[in-house]
Amino acid sequence: MQTNCGGFALAVKTKEPIKTVETSSKIETVVQLLESEFGIPNWRRKDPLDELILTILSQNTNDRNRDNGYVRLRNQFPTWAEVLDAPISAIEEAIRPAGLSNQKSTSIKGALAWVKERFGSLSLQGLRSLENDEVIQLLTSQKGVGVKTAAVLLAFSLDRDLCPVDTHVHRIALRLGWVKEGTSAEKTFTAIRSSMPEGKAASFHLNLLKFGRTICTARSPKCEVCPLWDDCQYLEKKPQPFKVS
Numbered sequence: 001m002q003t004n005c006g007g008f009a010l011a012v013k014t015k016e017p018i019k020t021v022e023t024s025s026k027i028e029t030v031v032q033l034l035e036s037e038f039g040i041p042n043w044r045r046k047d048p049l050d051e052l053i054l055t056i057l058s059q060n061t062n063d064r065n066r067d068n069g070y071v072r073l074r075n076q077f078p079t080w081a082e083v084l085d086a087p088i089s090a091i092e093e094a095i096r097p098a099g100l101s102n103q104k105s106t107s108i109k110g111a112l113a114w115v116k117e118r119f120g121s122l123s124l125q126g127l128r129s130l131e132n133d134e135v136i137q138l139l140t141s142q143k144g145v146g147v148k149t150a151a152v153l154l155a156f157s158l159d160r161d162l163c164p165v166d167t168h169v170h171r172i173a174l175r176l177g178w179v180k181e182g183t184s185a186e187k188t189f190t191a192i193r194s195s196m197p198e199g200k201a202a203s204f205h206l207n208l209l210k211f212g213r214t215i216c217t218a219r220s221p222k223c224e225v226c227p228l229w230d231d232c233q234y235l236e237k238k239p240q241p242f243k244v245s
């Protein structure tokens, strides 16, 4: 099976996935192991509209390029109203470091126009009164806004207990056998959503990101030092000293 991780195809082979009834306890174990490894992460809550624009900018790029594009955009157009009034070409130029600037400038302008029309002002604070699924449905009706973006906004701007599934979380979920081979990122989000220990989903997402960037990387995962080795179903995992697959 092939899945796309960080812009290239990654072969993912796993043993039979664990039964759904076991998923909660498996995930709880991993939450605890990663907290022992990395601690409990903190984050600064962002305004939901800022988060929406940031997550549009983050598609198919790294954090540094995303932030570069965002800072340039905000420096050039300090308010979202100015971005909305700006020509697409000027937005495109400002966000160029974030990549796909042609597509992202259109998505940003479209999202701002929609927010203004839907909520009567350039603010997404109105989402606070909606249920998670209503927010997901509403946001994903917009071009360039997927389930991951909606989940990030819910978790990190609206304090909802959700674990967004990005490329790292998806890859780890497949390798650990939380979902079957071939399960898409969106379906993985739905499949593991109810299995999260209460109050841990957002911080777990951040620890999974750290784990995916430093140990369970897309290419050449560092299985030899992996704290989740015993829980891993990945057929190509490398051995650890004194352990047998």
Ligand code: SF4
Pocket (backbone or CB within 6 Å): 175, 176, 215, 216, 217, 221, 222, 223, 224, 226, 227, 228, 229, 232, 233, 234, 237, 238
């Ligand atoms: S053992 Fe290797 S493939 Fe499995 S979770 Fe750890 S780093 Fe990833």
